[in-house]
Amino acid sequence: MQPEQPLVKKTVDNNRKNENSVNDKKRWGVNLKSLKFLSNLRQSNRQFAVIGLGRFGRGVSQSLHKMGYEVLGVDNEEKRVNQVLSEKIVTHALVLDSTDPAALKEAGIFEFDTVIVAIGNFLQESIITTLNVKEAGVLNVVAKASSEIHGKLLRRVGADRVVLPEYEAGCALARTLTKPAVLDRFELDPDNSIVEVLVPDEFDGKTLAELELRRNYGLSVLAIGQEEKFIINPDPQHVLCKGLVMVVIGSNTDIQRLPNMD
Numbered sequence: 001m002q003p004e005q006p007l008v009k010k011t012v013d014n015n016r017k018n019e020n021s022v023n024d025k026k027r028w029g030v031n032l033k034s035l036k037f038l039s040n041l042r043q044s045n046r047q048f049a050v051i052g053l054g055r056f057g058r059g060v061s062q063s064l065h066k067m068g069y070e071v072l073g074v075d076n077e078e079k080r081v082n083q084v085l086s087e088k089i090v091t092h093a094l095v096l097d098s099t100d101p102a103a104l105k106e107a108g109i110f111e112f113d114t115v116i117v118a119i120g121n122f123l124q125e126s127i128i129t130t131l132n133v134k135e136a137g138v139l140n141v142v143a144k145a146s147s148e149i150h151g152k153l154l155r156r157v158g159a160d161r162v163v164l165p166e167y168e169a170g171c172a173l174a175r176t177l178t179k180p181a182v183l184d185r186f187e188l189d190p191d192n193s194i195v196e197v198l199v200p201d202e203f204d205g206k207t208l209a210e211l212e213l214r215r216n217y218g219l220s221v222l223a224i225g226q227e228e229k230f231i232i233n234p235d236p237q238h239v240l241c242k243g244l245v246m247v248v249i250g251s252n253t254d255i256q257r258l259p260n261m262d
Contacts, residue, residue: 046070049112050090051098051129053080056144056165057118062089074098074107098129101136110136117159120144127153134158192251194222199244200259209236217257219250 046069050061053075061084064071073090075081081093096103098119109115115133119126123146130143134157143159145151151162184196203211213219223230224238225245231238240246248255 047112047114048072049074049109049115050118051075051109051115051133052118052120052126052144053077053084053093054118054121056120057116058084058087058089060116060118062087065089065091072107072109072112074109098132099125101132104132105136109133110138112138114138114140114142117141117143117154120146120150120165123150123153126150127157130154130159131157188249191253192249193255194247194249195255196225196245196247197255197258199240199242199246201242202259203240204242205239207237207239208234211240213248217250218254219248219258221246221248223247 048060048064048069049072050057050064051074053061053073057073057075061071061073065088070091071089073081073084073093074096075093076095076097078095081095084090085093094107096107098104098109098117104110110133115138117126117130117133119129126143126145130141133141140161141159142161142163143154145154145162145164148164151164154162186194188194208221213221221234223232223246224234224240225231225247230245230247248258
């Protein structure tokens with residue numbers, strides 16, 4: 001039996017391996033589903049700690065674990081810890097009080113590159129936990145907020161990103177209902193995004209070179225998809241056809257200018 005690998009480890013060589021492997025694969029051989037290929041671009045953050053294993057925390061843990069990341073789940077209730085272990089949606093799980101800096105340090109939480117504070121419904125515990133991990137030097141802290149005021153307080157104590165799941169889910173639903181051509185979206189910042197869109201009817205039968213998307217729309221095409229398989233960095237002579245999917249990057253204003261986006 002091979003010895004168990006340490007939970008917190010550095011993956012310096014992973015980026016080089018991924019860069020080299022892209023060119024080695026056949027162009028249609030890269031199996032990518034939706035924008036989940038973006039996870040492969042973040043090889044430096046391979047370990048995540050999720051503090052708070054309610055519905056939101058379990059959802060985050062499960063998704064990260066399915067994508068192949070190592071996840072440490074933490075909660076102050078033994079029942080929840082046992083649940084995530086039995087469901088096998090985390091790599092490891094611990095029962096501890098996250099408002100106690102000594103307990104967090106002993107558990108190795110401060111060694112993680114990314115910590116998700118998913119204690120949205122308990123203001124004091126959420127704020128103290130966020131403060132604890134930031135003061136200890138954790139590089140990236142994502143905190144769940146239950147309200148705008150809660151979010152402001154979390155930012156004040158150092159949260160790098162604050163999420164309001166219900167609000168964000170509502171916004172995503174509105175975009176889905178009003179912009180059916182957009183299959184998925186990854187927001188780089190408030191003004192720029194990577195989106196997965198259906199090829200507009202106006203682009204059917206034309207090559208990327210003919211369309212000149214960068215000049216005419218200010219957009220760059222990252223990938224072209226067909227049945228969950230994508231061509232990365234497609235050739236300018238690639239012919240688009242109705243039913244294919246384009247992954248493009250650009251400003252939200254320019255993305256909105258694409259045909260079928262009204």
